[in-house]
Amino acid sequence: MASFASTSPIPVATLPYAAKARSTVCQINGFSSIGGPVVRGLRIMPTTKITKAVERSFPVPSCFKTTISCSIAQPETLQTVQSTIAKQLSVDESTVTPQTKFADLGADSLDTVEIMMALEEKFGVSIGEGGAENIATVQDAADLIEKVKSA
Amino acid sequence: MSGVSTAAYVARRAAQKERVRILYRRALKDTLNWAVHRHLFYQDADALRQRFEANKDVEDLDRIDRLIANAEATYNKWRHPDPYVVPWAPGGSKFHRNPIPPAGIEIVYDYGREDND
Numbered sequence: 001m002a003s004f005a006s007t008s009p010i011p012v013a014t015l016p017y018a019a020k021a022r023s024t025v026c027q028i029n030g031f032s033s034i035g036g037p038v039v040r041g042l043r044i045m046p047t048t049k050i051t052k053a054v055e056r057s058f059p060v061p062s063c064f065k066t067t068i069s070c071s072i073a074q075p076e077t078l079q080t081v082q083s084t085i086a087k088q089l090s091v092d093e094s095t096v097t098p099q100t101k102f103a104d105l106g107a108d109s110l111d112t113v114e115i116m117m118a119l120e121e122k123f124g125v126s127i128g129e130g131g132a133e134n135i136a137t138v139q140d141a142a143d144l145i146e147k148v149k150s151a
Numbered sequence: 152m153s154g155v156s157t158a159a160y161v162a163r164r165a166a167q168k169e170r171v172r173i174l175y176r177r178a179l180k181d182t183l184n185w186a187v188h189r190h191l192f193y194q195d196a197d198a199l200r201q202r203f204e205a206n207k208d209v210e211d212l213d214r215i216d217r218l219i220a221n222a223e224a225t226y227n228k229w230r231h232p233d234p235y236v237v238p239w240a241p242g243g244s245k246f247h248r249n250p251i252p253p254a255g256i257e258i259v260y261d262y263g264r265e266d267n268d
Binding site for chain 1: 175203239
């Protein structure tokens with residue numbers, strides 16, 4: 001039993017991040033041939049192994065998030081952003097295209113702040129104070145909303 | 152010499168713009184904290200905007216700095232003690248309440264049915 005416990009971390013470490021419990025079970029099968037006598041009541045071993053795998057796979061979410069944050073806004077998000085901006089500035093919605101700059105729509109910096117606040121309320125998200133700093137076009141605003149939504 | 156002073160002027164002006172932008176954003180959010188209904192909020196927001204617009208054309212840099220400092224002091228004085236926070240945002244009541252498990256982790260309901268016995 002003692003030798004069994006000492007060898008157990010090795011296969012856990014070799015588990016790939018996307019390992020499923022099925023492969024853990026296979027490792028156990030390999031054990032019964034390598035590690036000699038199998039003690040009765042070892043069935044709980046898969047559970048503990050899975051939790052160890054969970055701890056080891058914690059670096060995954062961070063790189064996962066960085067890939068998502070580069071995403072381009074979904075069409076429906078862009079549509080909602082456009083209609084909200086058109087309503088906020090009292091302009092026709094057809095004049096608000098993704099490439100339109102806020103300055104071209106006659107909005108100054110304070111109007112931009114109001115637009116971003118309206119968008120935050122519309123989507124129920126919270127943009128940090130520095131977040132809206134470099135927003136110049138409608139597409140920028142939609143991308144920022146998409147990023148905050150998926151974060 | 153004039154090039155240096157122009158650059159300094161532009162930098163100071165940009166810093167002031169940023170301060171005003173952040174101040175307006177905070178003040179507008181705070182207005183919504185105090186005026187919880189839309190028909191109250193719209194009037195208060197309009198009044199706030201007018202207070203910002205009143206000093207739109209000021210050119211003197213030192214005077215702008217003084218105005219911003221005054222406005223920030225006023226904002227700090229009237230800050231809401233219990234501001235609204237989006238539930239999912241940091242500080243919100245649902246922040247990290249049910250985090251999504253990391254990718255690659257799933258539950259396999261095979262307890263007692265493992266194929267190793």
